[in-house]
Amino acid sequence: MEHDLAQIMSTVARNLEAEPDEQQTLASIVQAAVATVPGVRFGGITRLQRKRIDALVPTDERVLRSTEAQEEVGEGPCLDAVRGQQTIVADDLGSDTRWPRFAARAHELGVGSLITFQLYVQQRTLGALSLYGKTGVRFGDEARLVGEVFATHAALALSSARQHRQLNEALMSRDAIGQAKGLLMRQHGITGQRAFDLLVLASQESNIKLTEVAAWLVSEHEEPRGSRPRSGE
Template sequence: MPAQSSRELARTLGDLAVRMQAQKGTGETLHTIVEAAADIVPGARWVGISLIQGRKVLAKAPTDPIAAKLDELQNELGDGPCLTALRDHQTVHIEDMSTEDRWPEFSRQAMAFGVHSMLSFQLFVESENLGAMNLYGAEARCFSKESVEVGTVVAQHAAVAMFGAAAAGQFQSALASRDVIGQAKGILMHRNNVSGGQAFAMLTRASADTNIKLVDVARWLVSEHESDLE
């Protein structure tokens, strides 16, 4: 994308923050982020996000299969600009793949896909490292100082939005779990003429005896009860 004036950029970033806030769930948020980065950051042709899930780094929401392949390639190689950005907590800039000597195999394969430059930004909030946003360019030296500055701001907005979306998802999941456990308690109270505390103790004992999560035991009981009613 061509450079924008400071006023245009401020308005664009403000609109982006509103759009990300309006998304429902992490998936929609990620797609909004990569599409915005491709539109806003000068030089960006393809964009992908690598998320940390446990001990794995997973490629998510690529704007193009090229971005997905290069994000996944770094996992296969066990090294690359994205993994370095995550590990060293820094922005990584490859100006020209043909002269890049830190990741020779990655650079060689990237050029085979028509990628000649790259920016990788760590996505983090104060308490958590979420992943990295990877921008790929079709020409050498297509990322300028402005690209780095704009990309940094987009990455900051993205990290906050991702953290918020994940927290909202966890909250909804917790509410759903509490609801199904409450239903299961009610079933046991009715079947066995016991108190709520006694019903909950029965659920926790079944969970411990079967080595199955409490919420999954509750879901099974509710499902069985609903089947009996049909």
């Protein structure tokens, strides 16, 4: 089993290097987990987004419906995993008393069992990897160990994507503010510090973020309002 898993993870790691974006990377991880973890039929990533949960890269429509059901009734294993429990196993959702309202919905969807792993890096919870099976499937130690390997990969992928977005946003913000400062310095013959102070003052007076004020100023310079084509032209 250890040799097979090492070979599978080696193949997955090589494939992930070629994936161009976050969605495809996560989809590859989930598909590999579904194909590898014993007893699993389908799966997906559950992500906490502004106090609500979303299903990412589901391999089956029932993953979406299950996530929506947990969101609607306010309970379920994916919610618990996202909120702090590292690994949750439900071998028979139909008789599970931890989430009675969700259990009823799961039965309607044909979801029999589930194992979900919290996705986290450095004490920061990013979501959960949720893997679904038939009724009566018992997720033992092997399923836990293999699933945790894929969960680690998914957590790192989510963290990397978030850091990449934040870096891009920071670079764009820096560039916009730098351009706006340069415009004010040339137009009014003022220092860089004075130009920055004017941007801050405009942000405070208008109650608009500094980066948005800077972006607007640059946009107005590149395409003055009077030079824009009128509607219908």
